[in-house]
Amino acid sequence: MSSNTAEQLSSAPAFCQGIQYFGEAWANSDKYAAGAVIAEGQSAISKIDDSAVYQTLLGADALRYVTLQVCGSKGSGHPGGFASSAEAHSSLMMLGHTNIVTEVGHHAPGFYSAMFLDSSLEEMGIHTMTDMQTRFREKHGLLGHLSGAIPGLLAPAGPLGQGMHFAMAGAWLHRDKLFPVTIGDGGMGEPYVLNAMMHFNTAYPEVTNFLPVLIWNGYSQEHHSMVSLHSNQQMIEYWKGHKFEEVILVDAKDFDDSGQQGAYVDSSHFSLPNRLAFTKAVLEGIDKAAKSAMSGKLTAFIIKQLKGTGVHTVGAKSHNLYPADTLDAQHIIDGLQRRALPESAWQIVRDNFSRAGGGPAVKTVVTESELALTPLPDLQMQEFAVGDKAVPATAMGALVAQVGKADPRYVVTNADGNEASAMKNINDALKIRHPTVDPLYNQEPNGQVYEPLNEDACAGFAAGLALFGSRSLWLSYESFAINGWPIVQTVTQAMAELRRKTPSVVTMFTAGALEQGRNGWTHQRPEIENYFGAMMRNGNVYPLFPCDANAMQAAYEYAINSYNKGMVIIASKSPLPVYMSIADARVAVEKGAATIYESAEGNKGTVVFAVTGDMVFLPVFKAKDALEAKGYKVRIVAVLNPRRLYRPTDVAWDTVSQPDNNFMGDADFNKLFAGDVMLAVSGGPSAPLEPVLLRTTAPKRDTICWKRGETTASADEIMAFNGITPEAMVERVITLTE
Numbered sequence: 001m002s003s004n005t006a007e008q009l010s011s012a013p014a015f016c017q018g019i020q021y022f023g024e025a026w027a028n029s030d031k032y033a034a035g036a037v038i039a040e041g042q043s044a045i046s047k048i049d050d051s052a053v054y055q056t057l058l059g060a061d062a063l064r065y066v067t068l069q070v071c072g073s074k075g076s077g078h079p080g081g082f083a084s085s086a087e088a089h090s091s092l093m094m095l096g097h098t099n100i101v102t103e104v105g106h107h108a109p110g111f112y113s114a115m116f117l118d119s120s121l122e123e124m125g126i127h128t129m130t131d132m133q134t135r136f137r138e139k140h141g142l143l144g145h146l147s148g149a150i151p152g153l154l155a156p157a158g159p160l161g162q163g164m165h166f167a168m169a170g171a172w173l174h175r176d177k178l179f180p181v182t183i184g185d186g187g188m189g190e191p192y193v194l195n196a197m198m199h200f201n202t203a204y205p206e207v208t209n210f211l212p213v214l215i216w217n218g219y220s221q222e223h224h225s226m227v228s229l230h231s232n233q234q235m236i237e238y239w240k241g242h243k244f245e246e247v248i249l250v251d252a253k254d255f256d257d258s259g260q261q262g263a264y265v266d267s268s269h270f271s272l273p274n275r276l277a278f279t280k281a282v283l284e285g286i287d288k289a290a291k292s293a294m295s296g297k298l299t300a301f302i303i304k305q306l307k308g309t310g311v312h313t314v315g316a317k318s319h320n321l322y323p324a325d326t327l328d329a330q331h332i333i334d335g336l337q338r339r340a341l342p343e344s345a346w347q348i349v350r351d352n353f354s355r356a357g358g359g360p361a362v363k364t365v366v367t368e369s370e371l372a373l374t375p376l377p378d379l380q381m382q383e384f385a386v387g388d389k390a391v392p393a394t395a396m397g398a399l400v401a402q403v404g405k406a407d408p409r410y411v412v413t414n415a416d417g418n419e420a421s422a423m424k425n426i427n428d429a430l431k432i433r434h435p436t437v438d439p440l441y442n443q444e445p446n447g448q449v450y451e452p453l454n455e456d457a458c459a460g461f462a463a464g465l466a467l468f469g470s471r472s473l474w475l476s477y478e479s480f481a482i483n484g485w486p487i488v489q490t491v492t493q494a495m496a497e498l499r500r501k502t503p504s505v506v507t508m509f510t511a512g513a514l515e516q517g518r519n520g521w522t523h524q525r526p527e528i529e530n531y532f533g534a535m536m537r538n539g540n541v542y543p544l545f546p547c548d549a550n551a552m553q554a555a556y557e558y559a560i561n562s563y564n565k566g567m568v569i570i571a572s573k574s575p576l577p578v579y580m581s582i583a584d585a586r587v588a589v590e591k592g593a594a595t596i597y598e599s600a601e602g603n604k605g606t607v608v609f610a611v612t613g614d615m616v617f618l619p620v621f622k623a624k625d626a627l628e629a630k631g632y633k634v635r636i637v638a639v640l641n642p643r644r645l646y647r648p649t650d651v652a653w654d655t656v657s658q659p660d661n662n663f664m665g666d667a668d669f670n671k672l673f674a675g676d677v678m679l680a681v682s683g684g685p686s687a688p689l690e691p692v693l694l695r696t697t698a699p700k701r702d703t704i705c706w707k708r709g710e711t712t713a714s715a716d717e718i719m720a721f722n723g724i725t726p727e728a729m730v731e732r733v734i735t736l737t738e
Contacts, residue, residue, distance in 0.1 A: 103163025
């Protein structure tokens with residue numbers, strides 16, 4: 001087969017400009033592909049007949065062709081995994097189920113191909129195959145892994161083991177729609193994916209309208225998958241062992257008439273009748289699975305065929321292209337020519353896919369419009385008197401309870417227990433969602449507190465709900481948060497790119513490092529604050545460090561009323577002094593910092609303490625007393641919202657959705673931080689204080705912060721182990737000034 005002729009190009013639909021090869025018409029195309037089987041005004045095939053099957057296979061090969069050519073255009077990208085899913089993906093679309101997510105970022109070219117074929121990519125100026133190739137894996141184009149910013153695509157996909165959270169969040173919010181999620185067997189060596197869905201089903205047994213679609217192709221990225229030796233029955237039992245009532249498996253091997261060896265076969269080598277028979281089995285299986293999931297059964301669908309089916313090669317070698325795998329390489333040419341469709345078939349596919357689900361995905365999937373939010377009343381805050389002691393975590397819990405009472409969709413997630421974080425008031429008000437009713441433990445089946453003992457499951461559901469447009473809250477110990485943070489990072493990055501408003505991802509991490517002495521280093525890992533500190537420069541991530549119970553309430557109010565951001569609140573569960581009023585705290589959170597103490601006088605110069613945290617203020621105030629006794633003037637500044645303290649040029653604020661360019665000006669900054677000596681003090685690491693250290697005019701500066709964990713009997717002892725003591729602070733000041 002040669003490249004397309006001028007006659008072929010002129011007779012092809014306009015969007016086909018750039019398609020390099022057209023093929024011969026398939027047998028019986030005049031009978032089964034005379035016109036799109038999804039008629040104008042319909043949203044799915046009306047029945048599974050020969051025409052529907054025929055055109056579903058046309059759709060699958062169109063997806064394969066576009067995927068391979070777009071990857072070949074850059075000698076880069078991942079065609080193989082998606083290629084083995086093509087019949088399943090085409091079937092879902094033909095059946096009208098277009099709210100599709102994936103946990104496989106490497107399937108991105110295939111998902112982009114689906115959005116190209118249904119015309120959704122026209123929203124971003126991609127009208128032709130040439131346009132798509134130009135924009136693939138380029139800035140402001142089709143990034144290498146999925147982003148929720150791409151028209152028609154619901155959620156990002158990069159790290160494995162995240163996609164099912166988006167599917168479950170979508171299903172929870174939209175009970176009348178199916179949310180398929182494609183899962184690769186390369187990621188199935190870990191049981192977590194199934195375990196997360198099993199726990200969700202235990203908590204929300206009525207929410208079954210998500211459908212995991214396992215793409216079982218025998219290979220991972222660079223080797224065989226860890227489940228490649230499973231028999232079909234073992235794989236079915238694996239899923240049934242995780243509470244899946246209905247598991248439908250379609251194995252291409254059962255349709256092979258080409259004599260392929262091995263458990264995994266390439267269906268593109270079958271005769272056309274057998275390819276159609278296999279496609280029919282997939283279409284019928286997915287239809288059955290979808291109806292089962294929508295009727296209240298936890299259901300899974302499994303398609304089993306060789307990785308790389310229908311593209312340039314098979315197995316792990318098909319996973320990604322390298323610089324030599326270009327469109328003029330013979331093996332890429334051969335792959336494209338094998339999949340080339342006649343000109344008329346492309347219009348059939350475009351008509352079917354653009355009508356599936358009621359219109360192009362960019363117009364119809366649930367994340368292409370803002371979800372209406374229940375209005376919140378003004379939060380009733382408790383004004384703690386300055387000088388009294390109060391528990392910051394408990395103060396926030398009272399506000400969380402109010403939000404949950406006002407918004408029935410609001411979900412709080414926590415793996416380690418709210419009661420252990422001094423937030424039992426959340427459980428008292430909203431109840432833990434649990435099949436066992438027990439008033440002693442605040443358990444009931446309709447509770448709003450979701451408590452899987454897995455931080456990833458907590459973070460995933462909360463982040464998924466926020467991305468899909470609903471309010472949520474993830475609570476954790478700071479020490480355990482790293483286990484769930486990657487999906488929050490994924491979602492906040494997606495929120496930075498979204499074309500719509502959505503509630504921020506809100507998290508609160510109990511700052512256990514200074515409180516959990518007897519538990520030792522397992523509960524003393526505040527280094528994650530460095531992660532948050534680095535992400536401040538992204539433009540939409542805000543670590544918040546309320547210094548007391550009043551500031552905690554102001555921080556939560558600030559977070560719950562924000563959009564498209566990652567709000568990370570870090571505070572203690574111990575009774576601690578109150579330093580500022582709620583009114584002052586609100587201003588401080590907005591501006592970034594506030595002075596909570598300043599000496600009236602001093603003749604040895606001004607010492608400024610710039611502090612993130614709450615418990616760490618205890619040694620700071622003791623150091624203040626000692627320094628004042630030595631003749632120093634002392635100013636203590638609580639840094640509540642350090643992102644506000646950067647310079648505008650430090651932060652990518654102008655690259656994100658819902659941009660925020662409110663940064664503290666130099667005059668206000670210097671009123672707070674100018675002095676002869678500045679000590680940046682933190683009960684955690686120093687990264688969140690970077691903006692202060694960058695901008696201060698103090699000629700002498702230093703940091704006192706966390707070093708490492710140890711088992712201790714008290715907060716004072718763990719602070720002493722890390723050198724966070726009044727004596728160390730005083731000594732540091734004297735060393736710097738004398």
